[in-house]
Amino acid sequence: EAGVTQFPSHSVIEKGQTVTLRCDPISGHDNLYWYRRVMGKEIKFLLHFVKESKQDESGMPNNRFLAERTGGTYSTLKVQPAELEDSGVYFCASSQGHQKNIQYFGAGTRLSVL
Amino acid sequence: AQRVTQPEKLLSVFKGAPVELKCNYSYSGSPELFWYVQYSRQRLQLLLRHISRESIKGFTADLNKGETSFHLKKPFAQEEDSAMYYCALSGRGGYQKVTFGTGTKLQVIP
Numbered sequence: 704e705a706g707v708t709q710f711p712s713h714s715v716i717e718k719g720q721t722v723t724l725r726c727d728p729i730s731g732h733d734n735l736y737w738y739r740r741v742m743g744k745e746i747k748f749l750l751h752f753v754k755e756s757k758q759d760e761s762g763m764p765n766n767r768f769l770a771e772r773t774g775g776t777y778s779t780l781k782v783q784p785a786e787l788e789d790s791g792v793y794f795c796a797s798s799q800g801h802q803k804n805i806q807y808f809g810a811g812t813r814l815s816v817l
Numbered sequence: 818a819q820r821v822t823q824p825e826k827l828l829s830v831f832k833g834a835p836v837e838l839k840c841n842y843s844y845s846g847s848p849e850l851f852w853y854v855q856y857s858r859q860r861l862q863l864l865l866r867h868i869s870r871e872s873i874k875g876f877t878a879d880l881n882k883g884e885t886s887f888h889l890k891k892p893f894a895q896e897e898d899s900a901m902y903y904c905a906l907s908g909r910g911g912y913q914k915v916t917f918g919t920g921t922k923l924q925v926i927p
Contacts, residue, residue, distance in 0.1 A: 707860075738917075745821070745917050745918055745919040745920070746861075746903065746917035747917070796861075805866070806863070806915065807862075808860050808862065809860060811860070
């Protein structure tokens with residue numbers, strides 16, 4: 704069984720550009736989460752989808768970040784326009800409906816904004 | 818507000834020595850506590866959770882509600898234990914946000 708897949712593994716963009724990160728959860732997992740780790744700091748929750756609905760987006764930093772999960776399968780996280788402070792590692796995780804708190808993580812996308 | 822504190826950024830021990838990675842938390846209510854581990858070039862993965870009361874790869878962690886701690890312990894460190902360890906918590910029941918600590922890098926010296 705494939706794990707959580709994230710693409711790309713690394714993205715380098717200039718300030719002001721747009722970047723879209725993708726996450727494919729484990730098949731059958733209704734819950735999908737986005738997290739971010741800025742260098743030297745903790746892994747911070749961004750948002751949570753249950754199927755295609757946003758359950759909790761309290762961790763989204765600002766309106767430059769837009770997450771979608773059309774059809775309740777894969778999810779995208781778009782940053783537009785990117786700022787220097789958006790640099791970090793973006794993790795995606797998924798979990799089954801009956802075991803919400805056991806989350807399986809992707810390898811992460813390292814975003815570098817120059 | 819829920820918070821997880823891991824006071825040590827780096828912990829170096831010799832192979833065969835005991836290991837204790839510290840974790841303290843702040844949460845109003847009954848939390849669920851976890852330890853996640855990230856080995857070099859691998860993804861973050863769940864190591865253990867307190868409600869399972871199990872030992873994984875020789876590691877154990879006991880929830881101490883009085884001290885609000887969930888320290889991770891292993892009696893004899895192995896080189897393959899070298900990794901980044903994250904303590905995390907969430908509330909119980911339904912969906913609950915998971916809050917992570919800043920992580921402790923464990924370095925086991927041969």
